[in-house]
Amino acid sequence: MASNDTDQSELVTLPAAARRLGVGVRQLRRACERDGLPLYRVGGWPRVRWREVEQWLAEQRVRATPHARQRLNEVLEREQQGTEGDSAA
Secondary structure, eight states, X not given: OOTTOOOTTOEEEHXXXXXXXXXXXXXXXXXXXXXXXXXXXXXXXXXXXXXXXXXXXXXXXXXXXXXXXXXXXXXXXXXXXXXXXHHHO
């Protein structure tokens, strides 16, 4: 298995998991303490199970409110109109 492939049940170090998530190690450690993301000690070093990290990440998903979607559509529409105006010149 290549090092970039991830076994879902793989135990990874906090720095490796943080790198994969694009966050700092402190932020991941806080998630373990605050949100109950399980830590495992292997050879004295804390690790997380990648499958559990992915589950935690899915729980962090933020859904856009109807108002936010409406505002986004308005902005995209204005940008599209601006782009169309530029190509007509």
